[in-house]
Amino acid sequence: xxxxxxARLAPAQIVEDPLSYRRTLRLGDSLVTVTLSExxxxxxxxxxxxxxxxxxxxxxxxxxxxxxxxxNLAPFYAMIAGDERLRWAASGAGRLLASPSVFEDTxxxxxxxxxxxxATVRMTNALVELGRxxxxxxxxxxxGRVV
Numbered sequence: 001x002x003x004x005x006x007a008r009l010a011p012a013q014i015v016e017d018p019l020s021y022r023r024t025l026r027l028g029d030s031l032v033t034v035t036l037s038e039x040x041x042x043x044x045x046x047x048x049x050x051x052x053x054x055x056x057x058x059x060x061x062x063x064x065x066x067x068x069x070x071x072n073l074a075p076f077y078a079m080i081a082g083d084e085r086l087r088w089a090a091s092g093a094g095r096l097l098a099s100p101s102v103f104e105d106t107x108x109x110x111x112x113x114x115x116x117x118x119a120t121v122r123m124t125n126a127l128v129e130l131g132r133x134x135x136x137x138x139x140x141x142x143x144g145r146v147v
Contacts, residue, residue: 002057005117005120006097006108007021007097007119008110009108009121009124010125010127010128011023011024011128012024013028018037019034019037019038020036020037021037022034022035022036023036023100025058025059025062025100025128027055027058027059027062028055028058030055031080032047032051032055032059033047033048034046034047034048034059034063036063043063043067045059045060045063047059049063053119054058062100062101063100065098065100065101066097066098066099066100067095067097067098068096068098071095073094073095075088076094077089077092078090080094096117096143107124107127108120108124111123111127132141
C-alpha cells in the first residue's frame with residue numbers, strides 16, 4: 001500500500017499504528033467502513049459494525065477486487081523468479097491496489113490526469129465531502145455501487 005499514493009486517497013486511509021488500511025465502501029444503499037490488516041500472514045478484514053451475510057459477501061467481493069485476488073500472477077512470478085533485482089517480489093508482491101469499483105477507479109484516474117498530486121488529493125476529498133453533504137452520513141464513499 002505504500003507503493004503509490006492512491007491508497008491514501010479518500011475515502012481511504014493508511015493507519016500507521018497498528019498498520020492497517022481503512023476505507024469506506026458503499027454497498028447498496030449503506031456505507032460500511034472496513035479495516036484491513038495483516039494477521040498471521042493472512043488478510044484480516046473487520047467491519048465497523050455487524051453486517052448481514054449478504055453485505056459480508058459484498059465486502060469480500062470488494063476486497064478481492066481491490067487486491068486483485070482473482071488475477072493469476074503465477075506467470076509473472078515465474079518470469080521474475082530468476083531476476084536478481086526482482087526475485088523478492090516472486091513471493092507474492094506485485095499487486096496494484098485497485099478501488100472496489102470500476103467507477104471509482106475511473107474517477108480517480110480522471111482526477112490524476114494533467115495535474116499535480118495536491119490537486120488530485122483536493123479533488124477526491126471534495127468528491128467525498130460532496131457525498132457527505134448530500135445526506136449520506138458522516139462517512140462517505142464514491143457513488144458507484146459495489147455489485
